[in-house]
Amino acid sequence: xxxxxxxxxxxxxxxxxxxxxxxxxxxxxxxxxxxxxxxxxxxxxxxxxxxxxxxxxxxxxxxxxxxxxxxxxxxxxxxxxxxxxxxxxxxxxxxxxxxxxxxxxxxxxxxxxxxxxxxxxxxxxxxxxxxxxxxxxxxxxxxxxxxxxxxxxxxxxxxxxxxxxxxxxxxxxxxxxxxxxxxxxxxxxxxxxxxxxxxxxxxxxxxxxxxxxxxxxxxxxxxxxxxxxxxxxxxxxxxxxxxxxxxxxxxxxxxxxxxxxxxxxxxxxxxxxxxxxxxxxxxxxxxxxxxxxxxxxxxxxxxxxxxxxxxxxxxxxxxxxxxxxxxxxxxxxxxxxxxx
Numbered sequence: 550x551x552x553x554x555x556x557x558x559x560x561x562x563x564x565x566x567x568x569x570x571x572x573x574x575x576x577x578x579x580x581x582x583x584x585x586x587x588x589x590x591x592x593x594x595x596x597x598x599x600x601x602x603x604x605x606x607x608x609x610x611x612x613x614x615x616x617x618x619x620x621x622x623x624x625x626x627x628x629x630x631x632x633x634x635x636x637x638x639x640x641x642x643x644x645x646x647x648x649x650x651x652x653x654x655x656x657x658x659x660x661x662x663x664x665x666x667x668x669x670x671x672x673x674x675x676x677x678x679x680x681x682x683x684x685x686x687x688x689x690x691x692x693x694x695x696x697x698x699x700x701x702x703x704x705x706x707x708x709x710x711x712x713x714x715x716x717x718x719x720x721x722x723x724x725x726x727x728x729x730x731x732x733x734x735x736x737x738x739x740x741x742x743x744x745x746x747x748x749x750x751x752x753x754x755x756x757x758x759x760x761x762x763x764x765x766x767x768x769x770x771x772x773x774x775x776x777x778x779x780x781x782x783x784x785x786x787x788x789x790x791x792x793x794x795x796x797x798x799x800x801x802x803x804x805x806x807x808x809x810x811x812x813x814x815x816x817x818x819x820x821x822x823x824x825x826x827x828x829x830x831x832x833x834x835x836x837x838x839x840x841x842x843x844x845x846x847x848x849x850x851x852x853x854x855x856x857x858x859x860x861x862x863x864x865x866x867x868x869x870x871x872x873x874x875x876x877x878x879x880x881x882x883x884x885x886x887x888x889x
């Protein structure tokens with residue numbers, strides 16, 4: 550029994566070590582996890598986002614992931630001048646009775662340079678530290694069975710060599726955004742296209758588990774986001790795509806949202822912000838269909854999505870891939886660097 554438990558724990562920990570990084574289905578709401586170059590590249594003065602994901606709900610003590618980020622454009626006077634972006638990004642991922650997981654905190658800095666009046670290019674760097682941890686006191690071992698039940702006060706006689714491990718992490722990215730808009734009496738009809746390439750874990754940090762050491766694979770990320778207002782309409786189309794390639798693992802997500810605008814922002818004063826609702830879906834190839842809804846009011850937005858598992862694991866998960874929620878605050882009213 551002891552060996553079985555030890556093997557299960559060891560295999561689980563090593564699967565975390567060599568598998569793909571954590572990921573969110575609402576990848577457009579995790580800009581610094583997709584590309585450090587996206588730091589500070591948006592309409593506004595400050596942006597804060599909180600994300601929560603409960604993945605593989607059918608497996609009991611499933612993966613619970615929390616992320617939070619804040620970023621802003623700094624050191625500049627106008628959107629058409631070169632300036633910096635600064636951000637802070639953190640996440641925590643835990644799973645199982647032993648709460649095996651990862652916590653990471655990173656600082657992102659970007660240099661944002663206008664290419665033309667309608668486009669910018671940004672180069673970003675991310676540097677941080679991460680720690681793997683596990684709490685084996687919550688596990689039950691064969692030697693703790695007293696004939697009636699499990700007693701955690703009994704010494705399990707299990708040598709546990711791993712409790713935590715720390716490593717540094719470096720990443721970089723290039724991000725390009727094109728923006729144009731048709732001026733009307735009510736609002737500026739927007740057209741946006743963003744393309745980015747990033748590489749995470751550039752230093753391939755070593756992670757130690759028990760007596761073994763594994764290098765974290767570097768991860769290449771390509772993302773494309775669009776935004777198109779349909780002329781003379783309150784409808785917008787928001788397509789998006791992201792690709793992650795890490796070691797032998799890869800992930801492709803593609804989809805689109807349709808946005809209905811309830812209220813236009815005031816063009817001159819900026820004291821009234823837009824509000825609207827977006828409904829759509831993404832597909833993660835070979836894994837899940839992901840319906841999603843986003844509701845925006847003033848400077849706040851909330852996004853809710855659910856992974857409908859479509860892989861071979863669906864016979865176990867009963868298609869319950871996991872639920873996800875995002876909360877965002879983006880200050881645009883009177884924004885110093887708001888694009889024109």
